[in-house]
Amino acid sequence: MSDLNHIVSVRSAEGVQIWTMNAPPVNAIDPAFIDALNARYDAAVTDPAVAAVVLTSGLSVFSAGADASWMATTVAEHGLEHLLAEFNRTMDRFRELCLRLRRGPLLTVAAIGGHALAGGLELAAACDLRFVADRDGLKLGAPEMKLFGVLPSGGGGAQYLSRLMGPSRALHFMLHAEPVDPRKGAELGLVDVLCEPDGLLTTTEEFAVTAARRAGRVGLSAARRAVFTGRELPLAEALELDHSLHWDAMRRGNFLPGVESFTKRFG
Incomplete structure (x- = not known):
């Protein structure tokens, strides 16, 4: 547990867990890092009190x-083929982690106060929302094509980026392979909320806590599935999914307590 806390620490706040990555120097994505995030997700998803996760960094970078x-x-010690085999195994696990964040029942919000590059950007893109510090010098980038001649796909980046930016913008972003600042990221659809640097975590946490309080896990999960799963379906099927999720949330979520509260205030 101490090793886990060293890599990703956790604290709780009203239905939200705040995960702080702390694997110097750059929160590199390696097997131990992936294990730590998976373990945190396992614990959070089995706790019915948790509805959302804020993912942030305790370092000057989000992840590089x-x-x-x-x-x-x-490569120097074992050769290229050995590296490719090891790297492929690690990236398979990283891709599965990113998919858990996107398809699991918890709202995931990245609070980005430093560089998010390569796999670090993929990790952020797999989250549902990205709150980013409006800070000079902060870079968001996918340099893989420039550095290695490959698309950013270790964690599924090409797919997440195309869903955030649209296909043409995502392709240009990947081929150009130059980082952008937070404001340009917002123009591209990569950044959802620009924050004052000193208030980044407070703003992100307040948003997540408010969402969790209003909707609970059932309501947040339904909203996420309606958006992310629904967009991959034909319209008629998406509307059926929307209807099913809506009624399930009314039966199992915060709907009845909300009606009672509304009636007391305005009835």
């Missing part, structure tokens, strides 16, 4: 992706 020094050392 895979460990480049490990890749260089592995």
Whole structure:
């Protein structure tokens, strides 16, 4: 548990868990890092009191992706084929983690106060929402095509980015392979909320706590499925899904307490 806390610490606030990544120097995405995030998700999803997660960093960067020094050392000591095999196994697990964040029952919000690059940007893109500090020098980027001649797909980045930006913008972003600042990221659809740097975590946490209080896990999960699953279906099927989720949330969520509260105030 101490190793887990060292990599990703957690605290709770009214239905929300705040996960702080702290794997110096850059929160590199390696097996231990993936294990820590998966363990945190396992614990959160089995706790019915948790409806949302805020993912942030305790370092000056959010995450800079895979460990480049490990890749260089592995090639030097064991050869390229060994690196490719190890890297592929790690990225398979990273892709599964990102998919859990997107398809699981918990609202996930990234609070980004430092660089999010390569796999770090993929991790942020897999979250439902991205709150980013409006800070000079902060970069959001997918440099894989420029550095290695490959698309950003370790965690499924090409798919998440295309859903955030649209296909053409995402393709240009990946091929251009130059980082953007938070304001340009907002123009592209990569950033949902720009925040004052000193208030980033407070703003993000307040949003998540308010959403959890209003809707609970059932309501938040329904809203997420309606949006993310619904957009992949034909319209008629998406409307049926929307209807089913709506009624399920009315039966199992905060609807009846909300009606009672409304009646007391205005009835």
